[in-house]
Amino acid sequence: MTTAIGVVMTEHIVAGRLTGSLGQQKLEGEILRYPSDPLESEALIGLPAGELYEVLASEIAPLAAAANEPVSAIGVAVPGIVRNGVVEDSPNLQQIKGVRMAEALGEVLVSKGIKASVHVLNDADAVAAGLVGTGGHLDRLIRVWTLGNGIGYGRWPQSDGVWEGGHTVVTLDPKERYCGCGGTGHLEGIMGNRAMRLRFLDLEPEEIFTLAKQGDARCREFVDLWHRALAAATASMIHLGGPGKFYYTGLNIRFLELPILRSFLEPMVRMSPLLSYSLEVLPPDDSISILGAGVAALRAQSW
Numbered sequence: 387m388t389t390a391i392g393v394v395m396t397e398h399i400v401a402g403r404l405t406g407s408l409g410q411q412k413l414e415g416e417i418l419r420y421p422s423d424p425l426e427s428e429a430l431i432g433l434p435a436g437e438l439y440e441v442l443a444s445e446i447a448p449l450a451a452a453a454n455e456p457v458s459a460i461g462v463a464v465p466g467i468v469r470n471g472v473v474e475d476s477p478n479l480q481q482i483k484g485v486r487m488a489e490a491l492g493e494v495l496v497s498k499g500i501k502a503s504v505h506v507l508n509d510a511d512a513v514a515a516g517l518v519g520t521g522g523h524l525d526r527l528i529r530v531w532t533l534g535n536g537i538g539y540g541r542w543p544q545s546d547g548v549w550e551g552g553h554t555v556v557t558l559d560p561k562e563r564y565c566g567c568g569g570t571g572h573l574e575g576i577m578g579n580r581a582m583r584l585r586f587l588d589l590e591p592e593e594i595f596t597l598a599k600q601g602d603a604r605c606r607e608f609v610d611l612w613h614r615a616l617a618a619a620t621a622s623m624i625h626l627g628g629p630g631k632f633y634y635t636g637l638n639i640r641f642l643e644l645p646i647l648r649s650f651l652e653p654m655v656r657m658s659p660l661l662s663y664s665l666e667v668l669p670p671d672d673s674i675s676i677l678g679a680g681v682a683a684l685r686a687q688s689w
Contacts, residue, residue: 389404390459390680391680392675392680394512396463396464396532397534398421400420400445401445402449418445420445427637428535439491442494443491443498447498447500458687460505461504461505462488462507463506463507464487465477465538467548471504472485473487477536477574489504507544510531510540510551511544511682513633514541515542515678515679516677516678518542519677520677528540528633530633530634533639534578535637537551552577563575564576573619577638579591582594595641616642617651620632620665632665632666636670637670639668644667
């Protein structure tokens with residue numbers, strides 16, 4: 387039996403403890419959450435990096451204390467480009483850009499008596515790892531789009547590369563400059579919460595989609611653009627990586643309408659060997675990404 391802890395930091399922080407042999411892990415006990423209010427989606431944005439480490443440690447400590455054996459690994463999933471324990475960039479949590487998170491968090495944990503290897507990975511990759519982990523199929527290709535404050539693209543098995551699918555270029559319109567990274571024409575510049583607020587100014591994302599259903603022409607046009615952009619990014623991944631199953635999940639999955647997405651995707655993918663793709667919506671489930679973070683941390687020990 388192996389014990390690991392999975393932590394996911396996106397719009398909020400959630401953490402849980404995993405037990406079981408590799409490939410057969412399951413969550414045990416309660417899932418901890420910060421902040422406790424599930425409707426709070428921006429509590430972490432202005433929190434300094436040092437305070438984030440303390441919050442992460444405060445979520446990890448009780449889970450480690452409740453374990454029946456020493457914790458072998460701690461997986462921490464965060465948005466952005468993550469390589470070798472360093473968050474190279476994170477447009478939606480800018481205070482962690484450039485930090486050696488695995489090292490810094492490890493030091494805080496050691497000061498609290500917790501000695502375990504810390505593995506940091508992209509949050510969308512954690513969802514993909516969690517999906518294969520629930521079925522024990524760690525050799526299966528999984529691709530996931532996470533829709534929230536930012537747009538994430540995850541895959542399992544993990545491989546070298548940046549894989550920042552949210553910054554896929556989906557339009558050549560030079561006016562499309564709403565992405566938090568500053569880039570032009572990006573998927574996140576259309577679908578991300580920040581981008582939607584900048585585009586409309588007078589409406590929240592929820593209001594945009596509600597008004598679209600009520601017949602508002604401006605909002606209806608944008609909702610089509612929102613789905614078309616996601617279709618374009620998915621089509622690009624099919625052409626680069628081949629067909630297969632794509633999952634869609636995250637805070638803003640409530641806005642996604644699969645029939646509309648399919649109607650835009652079908653004309654974009656026409657070569658017969660690539661047509662065996664499928665699309666599936668997953669309701670947001672913190673347990674999947676927590677499991678994936680822990681599984682990835684354990685796997686990283688053998689890489």
